[in-house]
Amino acid sequence: MFLTDSDIQAIWLTIRLAMVVTFVLLIVGTPIAWWLAHSKSRLKGPFGAVIALPLVLPPSVLGFYLLLAMGPNGPVGHLTRALGIGALPFTFWGLVLASVFYSLPFMVQPLQNAFEAIGDRPLEVATTLGASRLDAFFTVALPLARPGFLTASIMTFAHTVGEFGVVLMIGGNVPGVTRVASVQIYDHVEALEYAQAHRMAAIMLIFSFLVLLALNVLRPDAFKMARRD
């Protein structure tokens, strides 16, 4: 057989994780990107740097701190236990939470760029025509930033699919729960199952290529739209 059951299980898990993380980050990342694009606060610089940290931080460092925070004695751990959810490490939702932090800049930065490219004027026009800020956001900013949302979603999805270090730190290697595709490849190599590793690696390679191809094809067009006004 081309792929084993556990390979397919790992791929499905990876896709599920990437979809949930992209969805969560669309909701969480949009207001953050909006604030970064429009705020004149002094906190904007430091806050932007914190958001960008996962770009430069070794995933193991991020994973380590998240593990401590989610652990039974960490602040997140206390909270989840008080809510009756239990400890998050080595669970799917623990992985989602960690991935949200890890992929945050991949959602926020393209959105921030898109919002900045739109500028204040279309929103000012909308408010002088009687639209509240929220109304103007949904009826003007959101449609104009659509190319940015597309880029951000693709980047976030792809980045989540490709993560490894954070997963190992937080999720370990629980089949069907936290064993994602990249970990599965690692296991195959450890077990000297090179043929299996090759197949999984080739799928990841083709997937990554297609994502970049899609971005290259969609983005020039996308950015033209954002600047059209």
Add this chain to the structure above:
Amino acid sequence: MELRMAVSKSYGPFRLDADFSVQGERIGIFGESGSGKSTLIGMLAGLVEPDDGTICLEGETLFSRGEGVAIPTERRRIAMVFQQPSLFPHLSVRNNLLYGYNRCASQHRRVEFDPLVQVLKLEGLLDRGVNNLSGGEQQRVAIGRAVMASPRLLVMDEPLSALDDDLKFQIIPYLTRVCGQFGIPFIFISHSLLEMRLMTDTVLMFDKGRLVEQGSADELARRRMGLGQVGYINLLRLGRPVGSNGLHTFAWGGGKLLLSAAPKSEAGLYELSSRDIILFKQHPEAISARNLLKGLVVATFESGSKTGVELACGSDRLIAEVVHEAAAELDIRPGGELYAAIKASAFRPLG
């Protein structure tokens, strides 16, 4: 419309200090770029927060630092037209026009879709996207979109500056017609005195963040006649030319005018600078200028080193300028008669 503003705002070394009250339906704000015009109307619309002061429109306080009042932009009902049309690129012409209309409470609605579309001649464009409209069409849609919101005040911030001269003078009739027909008072911002005279009744002139003059656009133009390079621009509304032998003959001032400028097919505006008129005390026997008009001096005024002479030619008026010395020598005073010579090539069609 009655507006009272007493506001201040600082940006680094620039400080805007405005304190005025103005009444009328066609108000102009005139000044060079950097004089604070846009900041001022930004504060009026609620897009810029004043450092201090009060803004009252029709007796309603829109902003007052002292009383802690700051009505948000969307509740001020002050629509704006900017230099760039800033249309919503994701919406059709129709949906751009309806954006403000749909957000206007029904008791405030004064403008309906079909008549407006007719006045602005947008019938054929309604279902098109806005990106493939010409500059003039885009600005007409922007004007329509603002008017459709039935604002109690329309603020136009240099709405014609991005258009070339021809288009500019094509848009002006639309602007005056649409505001007049639907009874919408407006504030028109420009650094062009000519636009001020065509669009407004009362003008506030700003310089370096301060109000320096308030009066009619024509008074302002007279006072500035001797200060700039262009003199006073006489605006002549001429009908269809009659007959042509290289020159076009128009009826004007109880007589006729000969112009070499290419005439327009319909009645239109022509400009003539006060500098292009030569005055004679007596009839010059033979001159090359194709126009010689007899006029009665109705007023004189001084501006810089020049004396302005207002002549009545039939029921029309003309302003010429001469240096003070010439005015004294010719003994120009109200009640006297003068001959005005104008070359046929001195006239320029507007738009």
